[in-house]
Amino acid sequence: MTLQLADYEISKVPLYAHFFKTLTIGFMISFLSSCTEVKKREPAIYLIPEEYVGSLYIVFNAPNGKPPKYEGNSRVYHIPPSGVLVTQMDANEGWSESSEIKYFSVSKSGKRTPMYESSENTPKTERTVYVGGLGHSGPIYGCTVINKNFTVGTDAEQRNTKKLLTIFEAIKVKNIDKKLFEGMC
Structure with missing residues (x-):
């Protein structure tokens, strides 16, 4: 036992x-x-002027910027001809499915033509969007701003340093209204 x-x-x-x-x-x-x-971000639609070539910027959290705009559940970023959109929306950080992010070239009549992100397989002569990152820049009118940058054009156009502006250059060269940045600090 x-x-x-x-x-x-x-x-x-x-x-x-x-x-x-x-x-x-x-x-x-x-x-x-x-x-x-990790938070999932909202789907997004980027509307880019048809003839635009060069650097694009979206500046977030600007009280005097463009108010939020949606199509269904997708945020809409209507990029102005200057290439710098200052918006009241937050930065929409997080992950998303690539199918939830759409880019369109928009004619003056409003016709949308799909655009695609640059990749190794993209023909060098095709107009594409190269997506940069989300970051902080400043001081811009005394504030540090959250912004997202892109470049648009063919492979050669996206490498043309005359078309590629920093956010500081873009705001100065494109005469972006200082009032849009008030209240950001």
Whole structure:
């Protein structure tokens, strides 16, 4: 009987140890995954002037900027001929499916023609959008601004340094109204 009890005690310990080990690993995975949760951003439509070539900027969180505009559940960024959109919308950070981001070249009559992001497979003569990043720039009229930048054009046009302006140059060269930036600081 003593031998049977000893066998029972030995086989019982690994079962509990395995249970607690599994439980601990489960808690760790749950904790770490809750810390790394990434927000999903809203779908977006970018409307770019038909003949536009060069750098584009969207400046976010500007109280005097363009009010938010939506088509269905998609944000609409209607880029003005200057190439600099100053908007009241926030930066829309997070991840999204590539199918939820759409780019259009827009004629003066309002006709939309789909555009695509630059890739290795894009013909060098096709007009595309090269998506830059979301970042902070400043000081612009005394404020640091959140902005997203793009370039638009064929491969050669997107490499033409005369068309590629920094956000500071774009605001100055394109005469972007200083009043749009008031209240951002």
